[in-house]
Amino acid sequence: MRSEPDDRGGAVGGIDGELPASIDGLTPSTFVAPATAQEVAEVLADAAERGLAVAPVGAGTALALGNPPDRLDLVLSTARLREVIDYEPTDLVLSVGAGARLGDVQTVLAEHGQELPIDPPRGDEATIGGLIATGLAGPRRLAAGTLRDLLIGVAVAHPSGTVTKAGGMVVKNVTGFDLPRIYHGSLGTLGIVVSANFKVLPLPRAEATVTAAAPSWEAAVAAAERLRSSRLDPAALDVMRRDGAWSIGVRLMGREATVGGLADEARALLVGETAVATGAESAAWWRGYTADQAAIAQGDDVVVRISVRPRAVGGLIGSLVRLEEEQEVQVGYLGASVGVGSVVLRLRLAGDNPASRLAALREALLTLADQVVVLAAPSAWKRGFDVWGRPPETIDVMRSLKHQFDPVRVLNPGRFAGRI
Amino acid sequence: MNRTSLVERLEGILGPGGVFHRPSDLLVYEYDGSVDGAVDTALPAAVTLPTTTEQVAAIVRLAHEAGLPVTARGAGTGLSGGAVAQQGGIIVSLTRMDRIVEIDRADRTALVEPGVINLELSETTLPQGYFFAPDPSSQRACTIGGNVAENSGGPHCLKYGVTTNHVLGLEVVLPDGRIVWTGGHADGGPGYDLTAAMVGSEGMLGIVTKALVRLTPAPEATLVLLAAFGDVDAASHATSRVIGAGIVPAALELMDALTIQAVEPAYHAGYPLDAGAVLLIEIDGVVEDVRALGEEIAAICREAGATEVRSATAQAERDLLWKGRKMALAAMGRLAPNYYLHDTVVPRSKLPATLHRVDEISRHFDLPIANVFHAGDGNLHPLMLFDRRRAGDVERVLEASKEILHYCVEVGGALSGEHGIGTEKRDYVTLVYSADDLAAMAGIKNSFDPAGCFNPEKLFPKGYMCGEVRALRAQAMAQKLGIYAF
Ligand SMILES: Cc1cc2nc3c(=O)[nH]c(=O)nc-3n(C[C@H](O)[C@H](O)[C@H](O)COP(=O)(O)OP(=O)(O)OC[C@H]3O[C@@H](n4cnc5c(N)ncnc54)[C@H](O)[C@@H]3O)c2cc1C
16 A cells, blocks of 8 residues: 555645754754655755754654754754655555654554554654654563564665665565664664654554552562563553552553453452553553653753663662652652663752752762663753763774764764764 | 694684684585575685683684684574685684573573574573574574574564564674673663674674573463465465454464475375465464464464364474474475575565466476465575586576566565575675665674674675775765864
8 A cells, every 4th residue: 555645745644843943952043844855865965065963853752862962053854754655554564754753653554453562652743763763662662672673674864965775665684784773773863764664563452451559669569570470471561650659550462352351360460459441541541651751851850761671670669769868859750661671760859059960860870770861851951971871882883883874973963872 | 824823823712622724624614504506615714613702802803913804603504605704714613602691580581602502592491481582493503693693583583573673782792802792681771772783794793702682481372273275375365364364473384385295294294285385373372362363363264265274282283283394494305405495575465476476487497496484474485496416407596596586676575584695695685775775784884894804795795895985985075074073
C-alpha cells in the first residue's frame, strides 16, 4: 500500500507545532522546513560551506535534552517530511518520513491491527526522527525492546550534501555495517534522518494493567521481583513514587481469553488493594504515568535518568531515598523500570545556588551508578558539566566517527556526549 | 618483519603451542565454511591461538607495528569468506577463549568469551530456565564471537530477533591494540552506540574478546505444528495468512519437496513424502495462549489448503519434527556431492513470486535447487546441488546465484539475511548501495580502523579504498573552510 499524495503530500499529521524560539538560551537566526530529503541535504551543505551550526527539530518534545549548543544559527524542522512512504501490512514493515508523529503513525498502523510496540514518554506528539535521535524509551522496552530493535532502514541527509540510505525494507538484513542502529541515539550529530523503515508488530489482542499501592519502596520492589520471576512475562513492570506514595504497575498482554486470568494471578502476587484497568484505559494509565519522564524542563524542574544493571535497582532506589534526605532535593516523581534497570526522577532543588547543587547532586548520583543523564534542567544550570555523564573510554572513536560524518561540526555542535 | 622473526615474537606472546606457522598446519585456515570456488581462499602467515584478552591485544599491537593484516576467526563456519585472511597476515583464532565467565539470573545475562559455542551457552543455561535466543543452524559448531561478527540469525529469530537484539555490551580489542568496552550491564551509556557498530561488522572494526549477552526466559509452553501442502505456493500463502491473523510464531520454516525427499528417508521426521511443501511452525508462551493459538493456526493452514496438520507438544515429538529441519543440510549429501547454500531476503509478500523465479532459474541452469528457509521473515536459502568435479558446475552455480540475487534486489529484498557479505557478495553490494551509501559505511570503518588492517577486502567491492574516499572528502571540506576540526 502506497499512500497517494494529496494536497498534504499524503502526509500524516500537520505542521502545527510551534518552532522553538531558542534552544538552551541560544536563538537561531533562521528557520527552515525543507519538503524533501534532497532539500535537507542542500541546507546542510550550504551550512557547512558557510560554517553555520544547525539544530534539527522534530516536534520539539525533547529539546531540553543535551548540553547547551556551542553555536546555533539555523533550526531545521522535519515537520514537512511526514508522509507514510510505504506500508505493507502483510510484510509487517513501514517506511515513514522523519517528521511524522508517533501518534499519527500508530493510528495508521492500528487500522491494520498493527503497531510499533514502543511507549516513550509523551511519545504520541514526538516525531519518528526525534525518537530515533534521542533514543528515549518507555516501560514497554522490558519485553518489546526499543525503537533500535525495530529499525530496519534509514535515509539520512549529510553535511556533505548527500542523502544516503542504509538497511532496507526487509526484517532481516546483514548487508554492511548496521548504520541505522548507529544513528539511533546519536542526537542528530552524524546526519539528519529524513525517513526510517521499521519492522512493525500485530497489536496485542487484549491488555490489562494491575496497580497496587505499596507501604514502602522495599515492599514495592519485592512485589516487582515476584512478578518478574513469575510465568506472567509482563509487557511492563514499574515501581513508582508519586505524591510521596509508593506503588507498582504491571502491564499484561495476550489473548482476550487469557489476559483476565493473568491479571488475577498478578493480583495474587501483590499485597493490599489492587486496581485493574483494561483495553484503552490500561494504555492510558501508562501514558499518564510516564508523562513526567519526558525530557521537558517545566519551570525549575530537573529530570534525571539513572541506569544500573537490573539486579541493582532495589539498592539504587534505597540509596536515592537516603540521598534525597541528605541533599535536600525534592523528588516529586520517581519511576523505575525494574527489569530494565532504569530510574527516572523529576525533582526540584530547594535553597540557594541551584546550579552548583545540581552539579553536586549529579556527582553524588555518579557514585551510585555509572550512567546518569540529566534529561532536562534549566539551561543555565547545565553549563557546569556534561549532561550525558562521564565520557566513555571509547570517546576518541566517537570523535573520529563524528569527524568522518560531520567534519566541520555543523550538526548540533556541543550538545552530545563529550560535547561532540 | 620477516616471517621467522614474526613467528618468534608471536611465540614470545603466546608460547610455542599458541602459534601455527608450518604450511601443513595453516592449510585448514585457508577456508571458512563456504563452498570452494564461491569465495577465494588465502593462506595466512601465521595462526595465533590466544587464551586471554591481553594476548589478543599484544598480537594486534605487534601486527599494527608490522603493518600486517589481522583476521579474527571463530569456528570457521561462516559462509561468506569472512574468516579467510584475504591478504595473508595473522589469523587470531578465538577458539581457546571459550569460558562462560558469568551467568546472572537476576540480570538475565551471560558474560562469555568469544570462543564459546552457541549451543553450549543455551545448554548451560536451560536447566536454570534461560536460553540464548539466536540459534543459527550451525549452532553446534559456531561461536558467539562469529555470531556477533555476522549478526547471525536462526529459525527462532522470527519472534526473538537476531544477534544484535541480544548483545548488551562487548569487550573489544581495537585495531591499535587497545582494550575497551562498548555498552554494558546498564544501558543508557553516553555517546554513539558502538555496540551496534560492532555487531555485524564481520571482524572489520575490532576483535570481540568478551560478549555480554541477554538470556531469554524459557517459555512456559511450546507447540510445534507440521502442515503439509500440495505446493510451495500454498505453503507460502499460508505463511502470509498466519502473519496476517496477527500471530507472530516463534519460528516458521518452509521446506520444499526436494528437501523433504532428502530428509525424510534419512531421519524419519514424519514429513509426508508426497507433499509439495511443509511448514514447521513453532509457537510458545503461556500455556493457555499456546493451546488456543495452535488451534487457530491449524485452522488457518487447513483453510489455506493444508493436506495434513499435526501438532506436537511433548519434547521428544517436537524434537523429531525439528530434526528434519535441522538435518536438512546434512541430508543433501544424499542428493548430490556438493551444495551451495544461498542466503537472500525478500519482503514476505514476494515469497511466492520469488520461489517461482528460483524454480525458473533452476530449470534454466539445469541445476536442482532445494528450498529450506525461514519463511516467516522472508529469508530464503536456495540450496543448489552440484558436483564440483564436473566441469562447468561451479560456474553454473555462481551464475544462477547471481540471477537469484538480482531478482531479490529487484523486488525490494537484500543481499544477505544472515550470512554476511564477506568476499562472497562484495561485488554485488553496489546493487543495493550507491557510492554515497558506501562512503558512509567507509566512514564507520575509518573511525575504527584508519589503517585498514582488520579483515581487509571484505564487504566493500574489490578495489574500494575506504581510507581515501571519506578522509579526502572530510579534509577537502575542512581545508576549504579553513577549519581544522578537533
Ligand atoms: C551448515 C551451516 C549452517 C548455517 N546456518 C546458519 C544460520 O542458520 N544462520 C546464520 O546466521 N548463519 C548460519 N551459518 C553461517 C555461520 O555459521 C555463522 O555466520 C556463524 O555465526 C559463524 O560463526 P563462526 O564462529 O564459525 O565464525 P567464523 O566463520 O570463524 O567467522 C565469521 C566472521 O566473524 C569474524 N569473527 C569471528 N570471531 C570474531 C571475534 N571474536 N571478533 C571479531 N570478529 C570475529 C570473522 O573474522 C569472520 O568475518 C551456517 C553455516 C553452516 C556451515
